[in-house]
Amino acid sequence: MTRTSTRANAATHADDSPAQEAWGLMRAITHDPRRMAQTHALMEEVGVTLGAVKALQLLPVNDAISMRKLAARLNCDNSYVTTLVDVLEERGLARRQAHPTDRRIKMIVLTENGRHLASRAQAMAATPPPGFAALSRQEAITLCTILRKLDTEERAELLR
Amino acid sequence: MTRTSTRANAATHADDSPAQEAWGLMRAITHDPRRMAQTHALMEEVGVTLGAVKALQLLPVNDAISMRKLAARLNCDNSYVTTLVDVLEERGLARRQAHPTDRRIKMIVLTENGRHLASRAQAMAATPPPGFAALSRQEAITLCTILRKLDTEERAELLR
DNA sequence: TATTGTTATACTCTATAACTATA
DNA sequence: TATAGTTATAGAGTATAACAATA
Numbered sequence: 001m002t003r004t005s006t007r008a009n010a011a012t013h014a015d016d017s018p019a020q021e022a023w024g025l026m027r028a029i030t031h032d033p034r035r036m037a038q039t040h041a042l043m044e045e046v047g048v049t050l051g052a053v054k055a056l057q058l059l060p061v062n063d064a065i066s067m068r069k070l071a072a073r074l075n076c077d078n079s080y081v082t083t084l085v086d087v088l089e090e091r092g093l094a095r096r097q098a099h100p101t102d103r104r105i106k107m108i109v110l111t112e113n114g115r116h117l118a119s120r121a122q123a124m125a126a127t128p129p130p131g132f133a134a135l136s137r138q139e140a141i142t143l144c145t146i147l148r149k150l151d152t153e154e155r156a157e158l159l160r
Numbered sequence: 161m162t163r164t165s166t167r168a169n170a171a172t173h174a175d176d177s178p179a180q181e182a183w184g185l186m187r188a189i190t191h192d193p194r195r196m197a198q199t200h201a202l203m204e205e206v207g208v209t210l211g212a213v214k215a216l217q218l219l220p221v222n223d224a225i226s227m228r229k230l231a232a233r234l235n236c237d238n239s240y241v242t243t244l245v246d247v248l249e250e251r252g253l254a255r256r257q258a259h260p261t262d263r264r265i266k267m268i269v270l271t272e273n274g275r276h277l278a279s280r281a282q283a284m285a286a287t288p289p290p291g292f293a294a295l296s297r298q299e300a301i302t303l304c305t306i307l308r309k310l311d312t313e314e315r316a317e318l319l320r
Numbered sequence: 321t322a323t324t325g326t327t328a329t330a331c332t333c334t335a336t337a338a339c340t341a342t343a
Numbered sequence: 344t345a346t347a348g349t350t351a352t353a354g355a356g357t358a359t360a361a362c363a364a365t366a
Contacts, residue, residue, distance in 0.1 A: 018300035023288035025307035029314060030190045033235070049355060067325060075193070077358055082326055104324040104365045128183035131313035139306050140178035146295065146303045147185035153291035154189060209332060227348060237335055242349055264342045264347040 032129050042124070046117060048087055055084045056093070056114070056121040064097060064107035093117060192289050202284070206277060208247055215244045216253070216274070216281045224257060224267035253277060 016024070043053050058073040059065065065073075071081045085108055088094035093114030099105035110118055135143065176184065203213050218233040219225065225233075231241045245268055248254035253274030259265035270278055295303065 018297070018304045019288045019292040019295060020286060022300060022304045022307055023292065024286065025304070025311050026186055026190055027285075029307065029311055030186055032314065034318075051356065068323090076356090078325065079327080079359080080357055083357085099324095102324085102366075106325065125187075126180060126184065128179045129314055130317045131310050132179040132183065134309065134313040135179060135306065137178065139309070140182060142302060143306045144178045144182045144185070146299050147182055147189065149294065149299070150291050151185050151189055153294040154192065154289060157290045158194075211333065228346090236333095238348065239336080239350080240334055243334085259347095262343075262347085266348065 029129070029131070034129070035124075038124055042117075042121060046091065046093075048091060051080070051084050052087045052091075053121060055081075055088065056118045057125050059094070059108065059110055059114075059118050061110065061115055061118050061122070064109045066099070066105050066107055068105075070108060088114065189289070189291070194289070195284075198284055202277075202281060206251065206253075208251060211240070211244050212247045212251075213281060215241075215248065216278045217285050219254070219268065219270055219274075219278050221270065221275055221278050221282070224269045226259070226265050226267055228265075230268060248274065 039050070039053055043050060046053070046056075054074060055070065059070065067081050067085065068078060070085075071078045074081065074084075085094060085096065088108075089096065092111055094108050094110050096106045097109055099107055132140070199210065199213055203210060206213070206216075214234060215230065219230065227241050227245065228238060230245075231238045234241065234244075245254060245256065248268075249256065252271055254268050254270050257267045257269055259267055292300070
């Protein structure tokens, strides 16, 4: 990126290209420590560790999912999913079910209680931090449009 | 067991508000697994663990910094910084120095070698992912402006 | 023979508590 | 007495390898 650069905006970013500055800001914004605090509160409430809460955030609320697919979502090893689902079962939040046709596969389903908790955990993750409320509708839409392009482009890059 | 490294896919946005969708996209974009791969490569090259690379990314390249302040930057406990700096010293990447006036304090300084590595690690973190290249200059500037507002607002929220 | 999940195990990450040396 | 850092230690997070059951 060349620096035909913008007006002297943020002093700290004087030498950054807009793209670099944007990237830095995105990382700062998504890093928000209050989210971690929220998550921690949920861990305490449910009496499970971080891994289990992450699983709750990625488990489909109404569907069943195989161990293997959950591992892919969590981007972790299969064996760790065993550990995690064990905890979830102990807490009565999920159950292992047989797959109807392939008996190697175990399908994980949330219990009533687990469904409830999973919904909350997922809503928590999906809720933008409070600062977003300061954006005008038009700004939010503009932001969205640019991020969509960025996301699409990232995905495309991934396949090259 | 293989770990399939999938990119967290942004959910379907049909029902989301623009702010919600933007938030989901930001999380998907910053989650990029290629960064983790890069970091992992550096870990291998230097022969240290992730914690040490993170320290390298946060150590001031030309200044000294106290153990305590480094702990604050890493957002971790003091005792863990001891562990980390021990490793950095073993690898000849950093040294502990006495503070000129307060003998309780130990100042960490990078060695020549460490400075080099730290610069690389920091440049790696600051470089936007490849998708950013697809944004027009105007889009990058617009994105930057909105994110700056968001960031400022987040900081303000933090003090309420 | 390949695939799904589990067990056994070990290494990394990280914090807490108790401690030492200053201040 | 309070603060900076260290030591000892333990628990959470996570992977690897070997394995059992099924396909």
